[in-house]
Amino acid sequence: MSGPDPTDPTVTTAATVDGAIRSRRTSLLVDAERPVPDELVDHLIDQATWAPNHKRTWPWRFTVLTGDARSRLGDAVAEAAMALGLDDAKVAKLRGKYRRSAVVVLVWVAVDADPVRAREDRDATAAGVQNLLISATANGLGSYWATLSDTLVDAARAVAGVDGGHDLVALVYLGWPTGSVVAPPRPEPQVTRLH
Numbered sequence: 352m353s354g355p356d357p358t359d360p361t362v363t364t365a366a367t368v369d370g371a372i373r374s375r376r377t378s379l380l381v382d383a384e385r386p387v388p389d390e391l392v393d394h395l396i397d398q399a400t401w402a403p404n405h406k407r408t409w410p411w412r413f414t415v416l417t418g419d420a421r422s423r424l425g426d427a428v429a430e431a432a433m434a435l436g437l438d439d440a441k442v443a444k445l446r447g448k449y450r451r452s453a454v455v456v457l458v459w460v461a462v463d464a465d466p467v468r469a470r471e472d473r474d475a476t477a478a479g480v481q482n483l484l485i486s487a488t489a490n491g492l493g494s495y496w497a498t499l500s501d502t503l504v505d506a507a508r509a510v511a512g513v514d515g516g517h518d519l520v521a522l523v524y525l526g527w528p529t530g531s532v533v534a535p536p537r538p539e540p541q542v543t544r545l546h
């Protein structure tokens with residue numbers, strides 16, 4: 352972990368937030384079966400909704416998959432991949448992949464007819480996803496932001512009961528960590544200062 356431990360109650364608020372931002376890692380080194388309490392998942396989703404949102408459209412929607420629902424998502428995505436002609440190995444991988452964490456959260460955005468609003472709503476929803484990930488880290492959970500290819504999203508929509516007016520912004524894996532991954536170093540940001 353780089354930076355202060357966000358789960359250490361003695362660190363200051365700024366250090367806690369900075370520590371959670373720095374120590375969040377994309378990781379699937381998680382216990383796929385150890386349950387994550389519903390209340391904790393609800394809390395993370397509530398944190399997502401505190402993202403900034405122009406026009407207060409509250410465009411996000413969440414689907415939480417645990418237990419066999421993860422397999423139903425895998426089966427639906429695998430069937431769609433098979434229909435598209437993907438090879439057997441890829442289909443088998445898709446079928447099993449959502450069982451790699453105890454919880455999978457699908458984060459959707461309602462797509463507005465106005466392209467500017469649609470872009471801003473997606474930006475807001477992505478900010479909400481980051482809130483969710485940071486809060487997951489602060490609460491000791493491992494997390495991983497993934498997506499689905501456009502050709503497979505309809506399968507996820509069908510499982511989630513979400514209509515075509517919604518786009519998938521993130522498929523978030525959540526679980527209790529079983530290991531840690533090395534942080535990919537960041538290049539120096541390109542910053543221009545104007546005075």
Ligand SMILES: Cc1cc2nc3c(=O)[nH]c(=O)nc-3n(C[C@H](O)[C@H](O)[C@H](O)COP(=O)(O)O)c2cc1C
Binds near residue numbers: 375376378534535
């Ligand atoms: C929209 C989005 C999609 C991503 N999809 C994948 C993915 O399919 N596979 C993957 O390994 N990581 C995926 N990631 C995570 C990135 O690989 C990861 O953030 C990056 O390697 C930096 O590592 P860190 O998150 O641990 O800092 C995705 C991240 C974002 C924001």
